[in-house]
Amino acid sequence: MELREMRAFVVVVEEGSLSAAARRLHVSQPALSQSMNALERQLGVQLLKRRSTGVLATEAGMTLLAEARAVLSRHDQALAAVSRHATPEESALRLGIPLELPTDLLTQPIADLTAAYPRTRVLARHMSTAAQFAALRSDEIDVGLVREHPIGHDLDAVLAVEEHLGVLLASDQAAKLARPDGIRLDALVGLDWVGFPRDGSPAWYDELTATLRSHGIDLGPPAPAGQELIADVKIAAVAAGGTFALAPPNWSQPLPESITWSPLAGHPLVRRTWAAWPASSHRRDVGRLVAALDCRCPAAPRDSARRQ
Incomplete structure (x- = not known):
């Protein structure tokens, strides 16, 4: 518990x-x-x-x-x-992170933080968005990287990154559906979506599934509550055939030859990640990390995305 x-x-x-x-x-x-x-x-x-x-x-x-x-x-x-034994420069900064993040998102911000506050230790925990919101409000973490903007005045947030999601398909299936500008979302009709449970990030889940349904995709039964969608699950399900999964272009997980990542035509699915923290926080090291994470220019689609 x-x-x-x-x-x-x-x-x-x-x-x-x-x-x-x-x-x-x-x-x-x-x-x-x-x-x-x-x-x-x-x-x-x-x-x-x-x-x-x-x-x-x-x-x-x-x-x-x-x-x-x-x-x-x-x-x-x-x-x-x-x-009482710690100073503002000598503390742990507890950071909540989702399962998937761009590989370089935290590298420079943490380097900047360490340079400015060398005695601050970053302690990261994998948590869903809903769990991070609860942990922020119960003082269990200091900063969270969440998939939806918090509601209410007790938490502040800045946009950290935008990712244009593509699709993972069995390679033979991807070859049939591929077009010069990517795979159309409605071309996935008839395939099963390897989805994630709604309880982890309700607002992002609702936004995503609404877009899929609007393109005629039957989502089937929802994923069981509390079941995290790890990379191995995506790969195994797609490799079995008849399914598709969503992933960003800079996904760090290596793919077998039997699976191909392709962009979606028109980039209809954009996954956003915010850095959120308690509005009452006065920690300077938290402010430094948040400032470094602040995404001032939305990420553009990357045509050079890795495909395997």
């Missing part, structure tokens, strides 16, 4: 309502409901009684509530105690 799950459960019990708790946590009610269901499955007990008027903690839920409050209090005390 993670600290953010504990905090979310405590808020749900305190509010007595999933909708009120979702507003307080700045997350969607369906996402919060899924988190509570997953927590119950993980622990193997019912934690909440769901009623038309709200939710109540079960006996097991009251036990977890007491323990969660104790753990969270001890966690906050530990952070406060340690922080």
